[in-house]
Structure formats: C-alpha cells, structure tokens
Amino acid sequence: MHNTITMYEQNSDIISTLPLELLLYIISFIPFDSARLTPFVSTRFRFVWSQALLVAHSLNGSIEAISRFIHNFDEHDPSKNTRKLELHLDKSTFVSTILAPNNVMHMSFVYGGSKEEDSFCWRIQTQDQIPKRVESRGFLVKTLCLDSVYSLTHEVVSSMVLDFSLLENLKICGCKGLTSLTIDSPSKLLHLSISGCTKLRYLDIRSTKLKTLHYQGFLPSIKIHEHFNLTNAVFDVRQGPNYCNNALDIGPLLLIIKNSQSLTLCRWMFEELINPSISSSWTSFQFYKLHDLRWIDNSMKQENINSLISFLKFCPSIERIFITIDTNTYSSKEETTVNDYYGRKHARVLRNLKLVKLEGSKSEEGKNQLILALQEVVDINQPLLILSSFP
Known part of the structure; x- marks a missing residue:
C-alpha cells in the first residue's frame, strides 16, 4: 500500500514532465494575472515563468524593437501575446519591458557601465488630440512606468511616448542622471509620479487635467505653466531642497494644491516656503477641501508641534492626520519662526478631526505635548482617536 501511494505521488505531477516549449505554449493561453501565479502550480513552472519572455538584441543601440513588440501584441493570439521583452x-x-494588465507598461533600463551616469535634460510630451479611432491591434498604454532611463535612451523613450495617445498615468523613478524634466501634456495626463531622481533641479509641468502629483526626493525648482486642481498631492521632500536661493515660485504651486483632498508635506517646506507666502500675500488662504494630511518631520520638539498646529489652522475640514517622524528629515539650518498672526486671528475649530496617527516617535513627552496642542484647536465635543507606533 505504501509503495502504491509513493508511485501515485511521483506520477501525479504530470505537468512537470512536459517539454519546456509545450509549457510555454500553455502559458500563452493563460491570462496574465493567472499566468504569473504558475510558479506555485508545479515545481517545473517555477523556472518556466522566468523564461516566458522574448529576448532580442539591438545591433545599433536602438530600442525600436520595443515599439514593434507593443504594436504587434495580440492578447488573443498565442504567438503574439508574450508580455515580457528583454x-x-x-x-x-x-x-526590460512588461505589458501588464489594465493597460500598464513597465520599462526598466539596466545600465552596466561602471562610470557615473551622464547628466541630461528630458522633455516628455504627450499627444494632445484624442484619436478619432483606437487601433484594435497592439497594446494600448494608459499607465507607463519608466525606471532608470539614462542619457543615451531618454530621447528614444520620448518619441515612443508620443505614440501613446491614451496615456493617463506616468511614473518616473530612479533616473539618476536627470537634472531637468519637462512634462508637456495639456489635456491628457491625470496622474504624475516622480521619485528617486537625485540630481533633479528643475521640474516644468504644463497640464490642465492633472489630478494627482506624487514627488519623492530632493525638492527641485517647480514651474507651473497652466493652472490645474490637484486632488492628491504628495511632496515627500524629507531630503531637503535642491534649488538655488529663491528659485522656487511657491505661488502657482500653492494654487494647484489649494483644493487637494489629500496632502503629504514636510514641516520644513511649510516653514520655509508656504507660510511666508501666505502670511505676506494671501491673508485669506485656506485648504478648504483637505481631509487627509500626512506630515513628515524629524522630531516632536515643541517648536515643531507649534508649526503643525499653525498649519492645521489653515485646514478647517481636516479629518485625519498621519505624522511620520524620520530623524534623517531635513531641517532648516537657520532658525525659522512661524508667524501665527493669521492663525490666532482667524483660528477655526477643527470640528471634523477624527484620527491622529503618530509613527516613528518613541517620545511619550512629545506625544503628550501634541495632545495638549491639539486641544487648543479641536472641538472638545468631537471624539478623537490618537494612535502611535514605532519600529
């Protein structure tokens, strides 16, 4: 009986005994979301999935093969529905190019050179006109993720993007040589994300439809050419500024985040850029629609808490506050004082605040000081949940 069970166990995994070519052919009929789970189906499939890609070589350094790969893609044709190209x-x-579900395309450049990447300026432009008809063949790119584009490939990528007439979501990360970036999408782009571009000093945005802007890294000089209203704005600039003195015109930037419902901000950005502009020019400025605030700071010192409270007085509709304490966060070298005259004169009780979550701080004293400070601006009849956690 024992031997019979053993033989059955040995022969039960019939799929693993099939030739590699046949396994790849089987995968070609499976939807991508299911196909990527095949390594868990069979021991043999663990190796098959990594080989289910096209490998090509460019003789002259051109990446035109990627355009052909996209254009020839046909999900319903097993001979043309391979989603990975190297x-x-x-x-x-x-x-490495991956055509993922929901019209998402990933392009990742792996540069094997030993020298430091050359600096470059990059302009990305999208088609402004809506196509009269959408081609039934090929892969339609609505979300494009670009990773580690470098000086020798950025122009070809830009020309490729011009063909993506339905592009709505653009993500750029890890472009270490990028110093200046221009995004020119007057009426199409809805979501823009930029991260890990450590040399970026200038960012120009020409758009009227942008709804979300996520930026992570050193804060560059940002120029806004057209007005648009963001609903979600992320400025995770805990590394500090990367622009020359007074090179950032904060006015247009304030206008596009004024109606945001969700905002991520560092204390230093409020103290050095936002508060001076509001105090001197826009005495009636308010973040009327802001519901969620993610606040990044380097400590819970009393003066830092005071800055947070000053900012909250501009946010009458705030509901949730998430505070991240990262000791490596940039702080002004010169002592910065926050003018709270406007806050004292027009202080609004925060009637909608329901949750405050503090992460990364082990200081009970800081937490208690925060609670005391919040009592000055929170409606005493409003239940408030305060949570704290740290690694």
Missing part, C-alpha cells in the same frame, strides 16, 4: 543594447545594458 532587449539587450550591448554586453552590459538591456531594457
């Missing part, structure tokens, strides 16, 4: 530009550099 294009080798030379012995040490290649581009």
